[in-house]
Amino acid sequence: MARTFVTMAGVAALAGVLAALSGPAMAQYPDRPIKMIVPWAAGGDTDNIFRPFAVEFQKHLGQPVVIANVGGASGTVGAREAQKSAPDGYTVYAMHDYIHLTFYAGISDVKYSDFEPVCLVAATPSVLTASAKTPWKTWQELADDAKKRPGEITVGATLGSTSHIFPAMIEKAAGIKFKFVSYDGLAPRMNALLGGHINLTDSNLTQKGKVEAAVLRFIAIASEKRDPEAPDVPTLKELGMNIVYEVARGVMVPKGTPAPVRAKLEEACAKAVKEPSFAQAMKLQGTRVAYLSAIDYAQFLARIDGESKTIMTDLGLIKK
Amino acid sequence: MLDLLANGLVNIAQWKYLLPLFAGTFIGVIGGALPGVTITMTVIVVLPFTYGLDPLAGLAAMTGVYVGGSTGGLIAACLLGIPGSPASIATTFDGFPMARNGEPGRAIWLGVWASVWGGLLGALFLVFLTGPLAAIALEFGPWEYFSLFVLAMAMVAGLTEASLLKGLLSTAIGLLITVVGHDPIGSVPRFTFGSEFVGGGFPFLPVLIGVFAFAQIMTDLEKLNGPRGQPVPSLVGVKLERFSHLGVNLEIFKRPFLLAWSTIVGLIIGILPAIGGSASSVMAYDQARKFSKTPERFGKGHPEGIIASEASNNANVSGSLMTIMAFGIPGDAVTAVMLGAMTIHGIQSGPLFISQNPDIAYGIYAAYILAHPCMLLICIALMPLMLRVTSVRMAVLAPVVLVLCVVGAYALNNTMQSVYVLLLFGVIGYVLVKLGFPLAPLILGLILGDQIEINLVRAIMTDPSPWLFLTRPISGGLLVAAALSVALAIWQHLRHQKRVAEEEPDF
Numbered sequence: 001m002a003r004t005f006v007t008m009a010g011v012a013a014l015a016g017v018l019a020a021l022s023g024p025a026m027a028q029y030p031d032r033p034i035k036m037i038v039p040w041a042a043g044g045d046t047d048n049i050f051r052p053f054a055v056e057f058q059k060h061l062g063q064p065v066v067i068a069n070v071g072g073a074s075g076t077v078g079a080r081e082a083q084k085s086a087p088d089g090y091t092v093y094a095m096h097d098y099i100h101l102t103f104y105a106g107i108s109d110v111k112y113s114d115f116e117p118v119c120l121v122a123a124t125p126s127v128l129t130a131s132a133k134t135p136w137k138t139w140q141e142l143a144d145d146a147k148k149r150p151g152e153i154t155v156g157a158t159l160g161s162t163s164h165i166f167p168a169m170i171e172k173a174a175g176i177k178f179k180f181v182s183y184d185g186l187a188p189r190m191n192a193l194l195g196g197h198i199n200l201t202d203s204n205l206t207q208k209g210k211v212e213a214a215v216l217r218f219i220a221i222a223s224e225k226r227d228p229e230a231p232d233v234p235t236l237k238e239l240g241m242n243i244v245y246e247v248a249r250g251v252m253v254p255k256g257t258p259a260p261v262r263a264k265l266e267e268a269c270a271k272a273v274k275e276p277s278f279a280q281a282m283k284l285q286g287t288r289v290a291y292l293s294a295i296d297y298a299q300f301l302a303r304i305d306g307e308s309k310t311i312m313t314d315l316g317l318i319k320k
Numbered sequence: 321m322l323d324l325l326a327n328g329l330v331n332i333a334q335w336k337y338l339l340p341l342f343a344g345t346f347i348g349v350i351g352g353a354l355p356g357v358t359i360t361m362t363v364i365v366v367l368p369f370t371y372g373l374d375p376l377a378g379l380a381a382m383t384g385v386y387v388g389g390s391t392g393g394l395i396a397a398c399l400l401g402i403p404g405s406p407a408s409i410a411t412t413f414d415g416f417p418m419a420r421n422g423e424p425g426r427a428i429w430l431g432v433w434a435s436v437w438g439g440l441l442g443a444l445f446l447v448f449l450t451g452p453l454a455a456i457a458l459e460f461g462p463w464e465y466f467s468l469f470v471l472a473m474a475m476v477a478g479l480t481e482a483s484l485l486k487g488l489l490s491t492a493i494g495l496l497i498t499v500v501g502h503d504p505i506g507s508v509p510r511f512t513f514g515s516e517f518v519g520g521g522f523p524f525l526p527v528l529i530g531v532f533a534f535a536q537i538m539t540d541l542e543k544l545n546g547p548r549g550q551p552v553p554s555l556v557g558v559k560l561e562r563f564s565h566l567g568v569n570l571e572i573f574k575r576p577f578l579l580a581w582s583t584i585v586g587l588i589i590g591i592l593p594a595i596g597g598s599a600s601s602v603m604a605y606d607q608a609r610k611f612s613k614t615p616e617r618f619g620k621g622h623p624e625g626i627i628a629s630e631a632s633n634n635a636n637v638s639g640s641l642m643t644i645m646a647f648g649i650p651g652d653a654v655t656a657v658m659l660g661a662m663t664i665h666g667i668q669s670g671p672l673f674i675s676q677n678p679d680i681a682y683g684i685y686a687a688y689i690l691a692h693p694c695m696l697l698i699c700i701a702l703m704p705l706m707l708r709v710t711s712v713r714m715a716v717l718a719p720v721v722l723v724l725c726v727v728g729a730y731a732l733n734n735t736m737q738s739v740y741v742l743l744l745f746g747v748i749g750y751v752l753v754k755l756g757f758p759l760a761p762l763i764l765g766l767i768l769g770d771q772i773e774i775n776l777v778r779a780i781m782t783d784p785s786p787w788l789f790l791t792r793p794i795s796g797g798l799l800v801a802a803a804l805s806v807a808l809a810i811w812q813h814l815r816h817q818k819r820v821a822e823e824e825p826d827f
Binding site: 067074076080107180184192212 | 663
């Protein structure tokens with residue numbers, strides 16, 4: 001009797017395994033968790049924006065979205081991993097504008113066109129940020145000091161990426177010279193800035209908590225108008241520099257991902273960005289929700305790619 | 321402050337927090353015990369389940385995973401000689417020999433109790449000294465990190481019994497492995513020979529599993545068919561010995577200085593971002609051996625080795641929690657996930673976190689403290705079962721462990737690349753063991769390689785003067801300590817050799 005039971009149980013278990021194995025061929029996408037590659041260290045701004053997004057995204061996809069922080073080499077390690085992933089919709093890539101820059105800087109041969117756009121999610125204006133261990137309270141003090149000591153003020157940056165280009169644009173507009181030091185991702189830059197191991201960096205309003213605690217200072221924001229979340233921070237335009245610089249973040253999938261899968265992802269993304277809790281989370285991050293559909297995002301990417309090439313040529317950083 | 325902590329403890333003691341904490345600790349112990357499953361992977365698996373909970377419940381669950389995982393690793397380390405998680409590498413040095421000598425229970429319970437006391441001692445620092453201690457972490461610039469890593473490698477190289485040279489060579493091999501692939505700053509391909517396989521570099525975890533698990537199991541298997549066809553003294557068929565918790569605790573508290581110092585080492589390494597439990601356990605082990613009156617007993621099942629390693633890797637958790645509490649900057653992947661969980665719930669992290677969210681901050685402290693008794697209860701419940709592993713025949717155990725290792729490696733990125741890396745380094749590890757090379761220095765070199773390079777480049781980019789490594793006080797002190805560490809290791813080797821020569825004149 002006991003033996004029969006064991007055999008029966010065995011058969012049942014085997015049937016279960018077989019059903020599980022044959023499942024994926026018939027089941028609807030997605031039927032297992034989806035990996036979202038964030039090409040930066042955890043706790044940075046990209047991470048802080050995509051984590052709340054992933055929560056809403058998975059709600060509308062019906063499967064968990066697991067964030068994998070694949071940092072290193074100016075975000076190109078994650079880009080390369082995403083590019084090489086199977087185009088089955090189970091790996092999505094949390095991208096931002098750096099992809100154009102690292103390509104033209106010759107750091108990576110991965111291009112935005114190696115991916116298919118799904119949707120644009122958010123845009124965050126860049127903020128020039130100083131360590132509290134520096135003497136400058138205003139842009140003017142910083143600019144005067146920089147003119148006296150060309151090439152001595154250190155800027156922590158992800159080389160060849162947005163955090164490198166943004167201060168480089170300021171250098172050009174103000175006629176000053178910084179010294180760039182490689183710090184990949186915002187979280188390590190914050191550590192170095194708090195310790196005074198670098199003087200300046202590109203950050204954004206996600207770091208507002210540290211400004212309130214007076215361990216760092218926002219010098220100027222690169223938006224059209226002052227941000228209601230930080231009304232005391234002047235825009236670069238007010239200071240006489242015609243620089244508006246936002247980092248746009250969206251979702252991409254490897255080229256060759258089937259159209260129905262992309263449509264499913266786009267639909268979930270469109271719903272996710274409309275969630276009030278996502279809007280609230282983005283407000284805290286000093287970021288505006290900036291949804292674009294796949295078609296519009298493709299045009300946006302082509303436009304930014306052209307602009308990036310121009311900027312990189314202007315700054316003399318272009319390698320290809 | 322004490323009343324806030326008391327509030328936190330009372331708060332966490334409610335079922336809605338205690339249950340997630342207990343569940344998290346349980347999953348952590350299991351995840352930690354499985355070789356190839358890291359604490360980071362476990363916490364990522366747990367994360368989606370916490371979305372629906374209130375923030376503190378989710379954070380309590382994750383704190384539980386962190387504490388449980390830091391302890392769980394010692395189970396595989398003692399019973400199989402394979403570190404269940406990277407943080408328990410140093411536990412294999414003495415835990416496994418002790419288990420082989422017929423005392424697996426003593427080995428494990430020394431580890432568990434050392435974890436409990438190390439963790440709770442760490443909690444004292446976490447609650448009362450977070451501010452000042454975390455401020456030390458900010459003083460560490462690229463120069464200090466570089467020098468600290470040099471010290472860590474000098475320490476571990478000196479640990480080896482046989483030869484300092486082989487220890488240093490093993491470290492160098494570890495560093496060389498990290499050079500392969502795209503460089504971490506400019507993404508320039510190095511030693512890839514144009515191959516896709518090599519281009520991705522060698523990810524740390526498959527190499528760790530390959531080197532430790534494969535090499536360990538292969539040497540075990542070859543001993544099974546030893547010259548006389550007899551299983552050599554191994555865990556196979558060992559009867560469970562009698563041990564008492566009181567006895568184990570007495571063994572720990574007979575060495576208060578060892579416990580305290582290992583805790584402090586773990587704590588300091590934990591505060592510094594991007595280093596992690598593996599380095600802290602190895603460094604504490606080294607310190608224990610250097611300060612010990614009986615350094616020659618290390619590596620043969622000495623309780624001091626187990627206490628040092630396990631006390632420090634649990635104290636490491638409290639250190640990691642400090643940076644995130646004080647500045648909102650995650651020190652490692654696990655605290656990064658915790659930070660992510662706070663972001664999801666709209667809690668602003670940063671230097672004002674503790675004063676703006678005292679309920680959550682002291683809730684996390686309380687969860688950290690209460691995770692230790694939870695972990696102890698779980699271990700008491702699980703251990704009789706776990707210890708049965710020692711009575712499983714090697715012919716059955718080895719394939720199961722190997723399959724788990726391969727699955728673990730594959731699950732890292734869902735690519736076969738990791739499995740091939742594991743295979744390659746299994747062979748390399750086996751060859752190195754045969755040639756008498758210690759493996760721990762290789763692993764530490766591998767863990768720290770990228771960080772050493774990045775910090776060296778950062779230091780030079782900030783200021784080209786190489787003298788800064790010596791003239792900055794912390795950095796200079798660390799480099800001097802590194803030199804002393806190697807010198808002391810040489811001296812201990814010489815003394816040991818002399819003593820061996822005196823003791824055995826009739827050879």
